Amino acid sequence: MGRLDGKVAVITGAGSGIGRSAAFLFAREGAHVVCADVSGREKLTAEKIGDAAIAIHADVTSAADVENMVTITVDRFGQLDVLFNNAGITGPLVPLDQTTDEYFDAVMTVNVKGVYLGMKAAIPVMLAAGGGSIINTASASGLVGWKGYALYAASKGAVVQLTKSAALDYATKGIRINAICPGMTWTGQANAPDDSPPPDGSRPPQPMGRWGIPDELAAAALFLASDDASFVTGVAMPVDGGYVAR
Numbered sequence: 001m002g003r004l005d006g007k008v009a010v011i012t013g014a015g016s017g018i019g020r021s022a023a024f025l026f027a028r029e030g031a032h033v034v035c036a037d038v039s040g041r042e043k044l045t046a047e048k049i050g051d052a053a054i055a056i057h058a059d060v061t062s063a064a065d066v067e068n069m070v071t072i073t074v075d076r077f078g079q080l081d082v083l084f085n086n087a088g089i090t091g092p093l094v095p096l097d098q099t100t101d102e103y104f105d106a107v108m109t110v111n112v113k114g115v116y117l118g119m120k121a122a123i124p125v126m127l128a129a130g131g132g133s134i135i136n137t138a139s140a141s142g143l144v145g146w147k148g149y150a151l152y153a154a155s156k157g158a159v160v161q162l163t164k165s166a167a168l169d170y171a172t173k174g175i176r177i178n179a180i181c182p183g184m185t186w187t188g189q190a191n192a193p194d195d196s197p198p199p200d201g202s203r204p205p206q207p208m209g210r211w212g213i214p215d216e217l218a219a220a221a222l223f224l225a226s227d228d229a230s231f232v233t234g235v236a237m238p239v240d241g242g243y244v245a246r
Contacts, residue, residue, distance in 0.1 A: 002030025003226040008077040010034040010069060012060050012118060013087030015041030017187035018137065021214035022084055022221050027052045029222060031082065034073045036060075038087075060087045060114030063121075070121040080125045082225045085118040086137040088155075093148040104151055111155035115162055123166075123175060131174025135224045136163050137217075138179040140240040156181075160236045167234035176233040178224045183240025186211035207242030 009026045013019035015037035027033045027049045035042040036058040046055035058065040073080050088111045091103050115136050126132030141149050142156030167177040184204040220239045238244045
């Protein structure tokens, strides 16, 4: 038996990286998976999974798209048990004075508003069903300072606080809301597949001395999605090779 047998999971950012790995893993664990993305690659992820998955083109910054994503999920599968708000953007690694107003607007809209809209759309469905699990992708940089990433870190810090505060709102309602906080994770590079190896000799500043890989982050999301985490809510879980422990 799989840990998500009989459950329906929506994963945003499912076209690549952590979201793609989570879609494959959740399906292997028995879930029907809704692969949502704005890139078009969500179709490839769903096709690789097969009959247990569908693809939805969705922009997480659009309330209409997000509400449509939830509506299609319930219409197709009759329920929504797990929402993995994973879609997000990074940005340039530069000091604060070298960032732009346009980047501020983009990173806050995708990383913060996208999570807010996902939770707002999914929670009424989960309340009506008696519960569910929401996992948000934050970042280790949302827990500690990260030189050169002030705006990105601020957006992920907001995700951490959205997660913790919303978890308290629904703690007695059967809805668990948690976050994973990745450290530096290798998700491939431009024009390379997600599973391309990190460059030889590349060692990010994490105590384990290596990159994380999407499958490791997907495994953490699976735990939080599953009944194994039935007494876990309001947690921002570092999955970062020890980065925030220093």
